[in-house]
Amino acid sequence: MKVAVTSQGDTLDAQLDPRFGRAAYILIVDTETLEFEAFNNQENKDSFKGAGIQAATTVSDKDVEVLLTGFCGPNAFKTLEAAGVKVVNDQSGRVIDAVQKFKQGNVVFADDANKDGHW
Amino acid sequence: MIISVASGKGGTGKTTVSTNLALSIEQKVQLFDCDVEEPNCHLFLNPVMGKKEPVIAPVPEIDLEKCTFCKKCMDICRFGALAVLKKEVLTFDTLCHSCGGCFEVCPEGAVLEKKRSLGDIEHGSARGISFVRGCMDVGQVMAPPIIRKVRSYTDPNLVTIIDAPPGTSCPVIAAMNKADFVLLVTEPTPFGLHDLKLAVETVKILGIPHGLVINRAGLGNDDVKRYSEKEHLPILMEIPFDKKIAQIYSNGQMVVDKLPEYKEKFQDLFEKIAQLVEKGGQNR
Numbered sequence: 001m002k003v004a005v006t007s008q009g010d011t012l013d014a015q016l017d018p019r020f021g022r023a024a025y026i027l028i029v030d031t032e033t034l035e036f037e038a039f040n041n042q043e044n045k046d047s048f049k050g051a052g053i054q055a056a057t058t059v060s061d062k063d064v065e066v067l068l069t070g071f072c073g074p075n076a077f078k079t080l081e082a083a084g085v086k087v088v089n090d091q092s093g094r095v096i097d098a099v100q101k102f103k104q105g106n107v108v109f110a111d112d113a114n115k116d117g118h119w
Numbered sequence: 120m121i122i123s124v125a126s127g128k129g130g131t132g133k134t135t136v137s138t139n140l141a142l143s144i145e146q147k148v149q150l151f152d153c154d155v156e157e158p159n160c161h162l163f164l165n166p167v168m169g170k171k172e173p174v175i176a177p178v179p180e181i182d183l184e185k186c187t188f189c190k191k192c193m194d195i196c197r198f199g200a201l202a203v204l205k206k207e208v209l210t211f212d213t214l215c216h217s218c219g220g221c222f223e224v225c226p227e228g229a230v231l232e233k234k235r236s237l238g239d240i241e242h243g244s245a246r247g248i249s250f251v252r253g254c255m256d257v258g259q260v261m262a263p264p265i266i267r268k269v270r271s272y273t274d275p276n277l278v279t280i281i282d283a284p285p286g287t288s289c290p291v292i293a294a295m296n297k298a299d300f301v302l303l304v305t306e307p308t309p310f311g312l313h314d315l316k317l318a319v320e321t322v323k324i325l326g327i328p329h330g331l332v333i334n335r336a337g338l339g340n341d342d343v344k345r346y347s348e349k350e351h352l353p354i355l356m357e358i359p360f361d362k363k364i365a366q367i368y369s370n371g372q373m374v375v376d377k378l379p380e381y382k383e384k385f386q387d388l389f390e391k392i393a394q395l396v397e398k399g400g401q402n403r
Contacts, residue, residue: 050199050214057193060204075199075211083204 004064010038012096018070021051052076071115089114121279123298127314129285132334137282143385146278152252153294154284155265166245176217177232181208185229192221262290287321301329308339335360356388
């Protein structure tokens with residue numbers, strides 16, 4: 001299964017980035033093989049508006065089933081929900097640890113955004 | 120002549136200056152309340168209100184029968200108002216700035232135009248002043264189209280006074296752009312000065328002649344005066360920090376009605392503005 005993890009760096013040892021839309025990188029990780037692709041989110045990170053929505057479409061395009069992140073706002077959540085991507089909020093530590101925790105089933109899927117929108 | 124009354128900081132006295140100026144001068148005046156997030160000129164002028172018009176903006180709605188999910192609409196949108204997913208397209212009305220880009224680029228004609236209400240404008244009159252006010256709907260955030268609609272009623276034969284919103288962002292630009300003069304109302308406090316500096320930078324970029332009214336003079340310190348000297352910013356009027364004026368304001372009354380000596384002071388302010396406009400302004 002492919003999961004997306006927001007990350008401050010482009011390796012599995014990097015710290016998870018708590019922000020979703022404006023994360024530095026989004027790592028697309030295969031939970032079986034731990035092979036991954038590091039998506040550089042720089043353009044989105046500096047975008048004027050709608051960063052969460054754009055990041056959500058990126059995640060959807062990569063055939064990801066689950067997103068592991070810190071905070072997810074209302075527009076991003078709505079987009080992910082429409083794309084059928086499940087969201088796990090409140091993650092921290094290293095990317096690899098979040099993936100392992102997920103593999104052990106030690107997570108709760110969110111049923112709503114856990115952050116207000118930005119104006 | 121168009122005079123836009125702005126400030127940077129909120130609560131410095133834009134409405135007090137706009138309404139009292141409008142009531143004082145001999146010329147025929149139209150007053151535009153462009154602080155559309157919280158219009159309040161009517162509280163002081165008690166105008167008889169008449170015609171009301173909606174302000175509508177087009178936003179996209181996607182015809183999924185025609186959509187091929189090519190993402191051209193999403194790519195052109197600077198505001199992230201469209202999300203093209205594999206089998207669905209989401210639109211975010213409150214992020215949309217109604218630029219029309221998505222309608223133009225869609226090769227399939229799948230982007231349909233949906234109407235969204237932003238607010239309304241109302242016409243009225245009070246004591247010889249023709250009055251137009253914009254009011255944004257609760258939950259909306261896009262003020263400039265409402266302000267532009269109010270300003271579309273500008274009559275070049277009249278003196279137009281615009282009560283602008285606070286700040287220095289898009290709504291303020293919409294309320295100052297193409298004015299003949301920007302009257303900056305400030306208070307002599309550190310907060311007043313901080314935001315005044317931002318407002319002055321903004322007006323300079325727009326290249327509009329401008330001058331200063333210091334409200335609540337006597338409060339705070341002399342830093343605003345020192346700044347205005349350094350910037351060659353003319354101080355056109357000072358309104359003292361006076362309990363009587365505060366009481367008049369709190370009762371929703373006009374300063375020039377209760378303290379008639381101010382009528383001449385506001386007329387004098389207008390004369391100074393007219394002179395500065397004539398000679399092309401101080402900082403143009």
